[in-house]
Amino acid sequence: EAGVVQSPRYKIIEKKQPVAFWCNPISGHNTLYWYLQNLGQGPELLIRYENEEAVDDSQLPKDRFSAERLKGVDSTLKIQPAELGDSAVYLCASSASGGANTGELFFGEGSRLTVL
Amino acid sequence: GEDVEQSLFLSVREGDSSVINCTYTDSSSTYLYWYKQEPGAGLQLLTYIFSNMDMKQDQRLTVLLNKKDKHLSLRIADTQTGDSAIYFCAGEGTASKLTFGTGTRLQVTL
Numbered sequence: 001e002a003g004v005v006q007s008p009r010y011k012i013i014e015k016k017q018p019v020a021f022w023c024n025p026i027s028g029h030n031t032l033y034w035y036l037q038n039l040g041q042g043p044e045l046l047i048r049y050e051n052e053e054a055v056d057d058s059q060l061p062k063d064r065f066s067a068e069r070l071k072g073v074d075s076t077l078k079i080q081p082a083e084l085g086d087s088a089v090y091l092c093a094s095s096a097s098g099g100a101n102t103g104e105l106f107f108g109e110g111s112r113l114t115v116l
Numbered sequence: 117g118e119d120v121e122q123s124l125f126l127s128v129r130e131g132d133s134s135v136i137n138c139t140y141t142d143s144s145s146t147y148l149y150w151y152k153q154e155p156g157a158g159l160q161l162l163t164y165i166f167s168n169m170d171m172k173q174d175q176r177l178t179v180l181l182n183k184k185d186k187h188l189s190l191r192i193a194d195t196q197t198g199d200s201a202i203y204f205c206a207g208e209g210t211a212s213k214l215t216f217g218t219g220t221r222l223q224v225t226l
Contacts (some may be wrong), residue, residue: 004126004158040124040218041219042204042216042218042219043204044216048213056213062164093158093159102200103158104159104161105161107158107159107160108158109156109158110157110158
Protein backbone atom coordinates (compact mmCIF):
# COMPACT_ATOMS: atom_id res chain seq x y z
CA GLU A 1 0.00 0.00 0.00
CA ALA A 2 1.38 3.40 -0.96
CA GLY A 3 2.07 5.81 1.87
CA VAL A 4 1.48 9.54 2.03
CA VAL A 5 3.14 11.15 -0.96
CA GLN A 6 4.39 14.71 -0.93
CA SER A 7 6.05 16.89 -3.52
CA PRO A 8 8.35 18.55 -4.01
CA ARG A 9 10.83 17.10 -1.51
CA TYR A 10 12.96 20.20 -1.65
CA LYS A 11 12.26 23.75 -2.75
CA ILE A 12 14.52 26.79 -2.70
CA ILE A 13 12.98 30.16 -3.46
CA GLU A 14 13.72 33.81 -2.92
CA LYS A 15 11.68 35.75 -0.40
CA LYS A 16 8.42 37.24 -1.66
CA GLN A 17 8.03 34.43 -4.20
CA PRO A 18 5.07 32.03 -4.04
CA VAL A 19 5.42 28.32 -3.35
CA ALA A 20 3.02 25.39 -3.31
CA PHE A 21 3.22 21.93 -1.81
CA TRP A 22 1.16 18.94 -2.80
CA CYS A 23 0.04 15.95 -0.77
CA ASN A 24 -1.64 12.69 -1.72
CA PRO A 25 -2.89 10.87 1.39
CA ILE A 26 -3.28 7.15 1.89
CA SER A 27 -6.25 5.85 -0.04
CA GLY A 28 -9.39 5.87 2.08
CA HIS A 29 -8.05 8.24 4.72
CA ASN A 30 -10.61 10.97 5.25
CA THR A 31 -8.52 13.12 7.56
CA LEU A 32 -5.59 15.09 6.23
CA TYR A 33 -3.19 17.29 8.17
CA TRP A 34 -0.55 19.83 7.28
CA TYR A 35 2.16 20.30 9.89
CA LEU A 36 5.05 22.74 10.07
CA GLN A 37 8.31 21.45 11.49
CA ASN A 38 11.02 23.97 12.28
CA LEU A 39 14.57 22.78 12.74
CA GLY A 40 15.00 21.08 16.10
CA GLN A 41 11.30 21.26 16.91
CA GLY A 42 8.32 18.98 16.86
CA PRO A 43 5.61 19.30 14.22
CA GLU A 44 2.99 21.99 14.75
CA LEU A 45 -0.45 21.68 13.22
CA LEU A 46 -1.32 24.18 10.52
CA ILE A 47 -4.61 22.79 9.29
CA ARG A 48 -6.73 19.65 9.54
CA TYR A 49 -9.28 18.49 6.99
CA GLU A 50 -12.14 16.06 7.40
CA ASN A 51 -12.86 15.15 3.80
CA GLU A 52 -12.94 18.51 2.02
CA GLU A 53 -13.82 20.57 5.09
CA ALA A 54 -11.14 22.42 7.06
CA VAL A 55 -12.16 21.62 10.64
CA ASP A 56 -9.18 23.24 12.37
CA ASP A 57 -7.22 26.04 10.71
CA SER A 58 -6.68 28.12 13.81
CA GLN A 59 -2.87 27.92 13.49
CA LEU A 60 -2.73 28.73 9.79
CA PRO A 61 -1.37 32.25 9.12
CA LYS A 62 -4.11 33.24 6.78
CA ASP A 63 -2.48 36.42 5.53
CA ARG A 64 0.01 34.43 3.47
CA PHE A 65 -0.90 30.75 3.79
CA SER A 66 -3.78 29.00 2.08
CA ALA A 67 -4.75 25.39 1.68
CA GLU A 68 -7.33 23.44 -0.20
CA ARG A 69 -8.51 19.88 -0.46
CA LEU A 70 -10.77 19.72 -3.44
CA LYS A 71 -12.77 16.48 -3.77
CA GLY A 72 -11.55 15.42 -0.34
CA VAL A 73 -8.44 13.60 -1.54
CA ASP A 74 -5.29 15.48 -2.59
CA SER A 75 -4.38 18.72 -0.90
CA THR A 76 -2.20 21.72 -1.66
CA LEU A 77 -0.64 24.18 0.73
CA LYS A 78 0.40 27.54 -0.66
CA ILE A 79 2.50 30.36 0.71
CA GLN A 80 2.35 33.74 -0.99
CA PRO A 81 4.54 35.65 -0.50
CA ALA A 82 7.15 33.56 1.27
CA GLU A 83 9.24 35.08 4.04
CA LEU A 84 12.63 34.06 5.40
CA GLY A 85 10.99 32.66 8.53
CA ASP A 86 8.95 30.22 6.47
CA SER A 87 12.04 28.06 5.91
CA ALA A 88 11.03 24.74 7.45
CA VAL A 89 9.78 21.28 6.62
CA TYR A 90 6.11 21.03 5.72
CA LEU A 91 4.71 17.64 6.64
CA CYS A 92 1.50 16.14 5.40
CA ALA A 93 -0.21 13.36 7.31
CA SER A 94 -3.40 11.38 6.97
CA SER A 95 -5.50 9.16 9.17
CA ALA A 96 -8.64 7.10 8.96
CA SER A 97 -11.31 9.07 10.77
CA GLY A 98 -13.98 7.61 12.97
CA GLY A 99 -11.72 5.38 15.02
CA ALA A 100 -11.42 5.58 18.79
CA ASN A 101 -7.75 6.38 18.50
CA THR A 102 -7.09 9.56 16.56
CA GLY A 103 -3.35 9.53 16.96
CA GLU A 104 -2.49 7.02 14.26
CA LEU A 105 -1.21 9.54 11.81
CA PHE A 106 0.73 8.44 8.77
CA PHE A 107 3.26 11.02 7.67
CA GLY A 108 4.79 11.80 4.33
CA GLU A 109 8.50 12.50 4.00
CA GLY A 110 7.93 16.22 4.01
CA SER A 111 8.73 19.16 1.76
CA ARG A 112 11.77 21.11 2.88
CA LEU A 113 11.48 24.80 2.03
CA THR A 114 14.44 27.16 2.01
CA VAL A 115 13.68 30.85 1.56
CA LEU A 116 16.68 32.99 0.59
CA GLY B 117 -3.11 24.46 25.07
CA GLU B 118 -1.05 21.40 25.82
CA ASP B 119 2.68 21.69 26.43
CA VAL B 120 4.88 18.66 25.92
CA GLU B 121 8.52 18.70 26.99
CA GLN B 122 11.38 16.33 26.33
CA SER B 123 15.10 16.29 26.90
CA LEU B 124 17.00 17.05 23.70
CA PHE B 125 19.61 14.34 23.51
CA LEU B 126 20.41 10.84 24.74
CA SER B 127 23.44 8.72 23.97
CA VAL B 128 23.55 5.00 24.75
CA ARG B 129 25.76 2.08 23.85
CA GLU B 130 24.51 -0.62 21.56
CA GLY B 131 22.88 -3.38 23.59
CA ASP B 132 22.02 -1.13 26.53
CA SER B 133 18.52 0.08 27.35
CA SER B 134 17.40 3.59 26.40
CA VAL B 135 14.88 5.56 28.40
CA ILE B 136 13.36 8.65 26.83
CA ASN B 137 11.27 10.86 29.07
CA CYS B 138 8.42 13.28 28.43
CA THR B 139 6.23 15.52 30.54
CA TYR B 140 2.90 16.95 29.47
CA THR B 141 0.46 19.43 30.91
CA ASP B 142 -3.01 18.41 29.71
CA SER B 143 -4.36 15.90 32.20
CA SER B 144 -7.35 15.27 29.92
CA SER B 145 -5.17 13.69 27.22
CA THR B 146 -6.89 10.46 26.25
CA TYR B 147 -3.98 8.95 24.41
CA LEU B 148 -0.25 9.56 24.52
CA TYR B 149 2.01 8.58 21.67
CA TRP B 150 5.59 7.93 20.73
CA TYR B 151 6.69 8.70 17.19
CA LYS B 152 10.08 8.04 15.58
CA GLN B 153 11.66 10.24 12.92
CA GLU B 154 14.68 9.06 10.96
CA PRO B 155 16.80 11.59 9.02
CA GLY B 156 14.99 13.03 6.04
CA ALA B 157 11.83 11.09 6.75
CA GLY B 158 8.42 11.74 8.16
CA LEU B 159 7.27 10.59 11.57
CA GLN B 160 6.34 6.98 12.19
CA LEU B 161 4.03 5.90 14.99
CA LEU B 162 5.89 3.53 17.33
CA THR B 163 3.38 2.94 20.06
CA TYR B 164 0.70 4.61 22.12
CA ILE B 165 -0.87 4.23 25.52
CA PHE B 166 -4.40 4.91 26.69
CA SER B 167 -4.58 7.25 29.65
CA ASN B 168 -6.10 4.65 31.99
CA MET B 169 -3.10 2.37 31.60
CA ASP B 170 0.14 2.50 33.57
CA MET B 171 2.26 0.41 31.27
CA LYS B 172 2.27 -1.03 27.81
CA GLN B 173 4.83 -3.41 26.38
CA ASP B 174 5.37 -4.09 22.70
CA GLN B 175 8.39 -6.27 21.90
CA ARG B 176 11.47 -4.16 22.77
CA LEU B 177 9.38 -1.12 23.66
CA THR B 178 7.92 -0.39 27.09
CA VAL B 179 5.81 2.68 27.74
CA LEU B 180 5.27 3.85 31.30
CA LEU B 181 2.65 6.45 32.21
CA ASN B 182 2.47 8.29 35.51
CA LYS B 183 -0.73 10.30 35.31
CA LYS B 184 -0.25 11.91 38.68
CA ASP B 185 3.06 13.43 37.62
CA LYS B 186 2.04 13.75 33.94
CA HIS B 187 5.15 11.84 32.98
CA LEU B 188 5.54 9.45 30.09
CA SER B 189 8.58 7.37 29.26
CA LEU B 190 9.68 5.09 26.46
CA ARG B 191 12.13 2.32 27.21
CA ILE B 192 13.90 0.59 24.34
CA ALA B 193 15.52 -2.67 25.36
CA ASP B 194 18.69 -3.93 23.66
CA THR B 195 19.12 -0.68 21.73
CA GLN B 196 20.47 -1.12 18.21
CA THR B 197 22.17 1.31 15.82
CA GLY B 198 18.99 1.28 13.78
CA ASP B 199 17.20 2.87 16.72
CA SER B 200 19.21 6.06 16.21
CA ALA B 201 16.60 8.69 15.40
CA ILE B 202 14.56 11.49 16.94
CA TYR B 203 11.74 10.35 19.21
CA PHE B 204 8.69 12.53 19.71
CA CYS B 205 6.20 12.29 22.49
CA ALA B 206 2.71 13.55 21.63
CA GLY B 207 -0.40 14.14 23.67
CA GLU B 208 -3.95 14.24 22.42
CA GLY B 209 -5.60 17.23 24.01
CA THR B 210 -8.86 18.98 23.34
CA ALA B 211 -10.60 18.56 20.00
CA SER B 212 -8.51 15.46 19.29
CA LYS B 213 -5.55 17.67 18.57
CA LEU B 214 -2.06 16.21 18.83
CA THR B 215 0.68 18.31 20.41
CA PHE B 216 4.21 17.10 19.84
CA GLY B 217 7.21 17.59 22.06
CA THR B 218 10.47 19.02 20.76
CA GLY B 219 11.90 15.55 20.25
CA THR B 220 14.77 13.61 21.80
CA ARG B 221 17.66 12.69 19.57
CA LEU B 222 18.85 9.18 20.41
CA GLN B 223 22.41 8.37 19.45
CA VAL B 224 23.50 4.73 19.66
CA THR B 225 27.22 4.15 19.84
CA LEU B 226 29.15 0.95 19.25
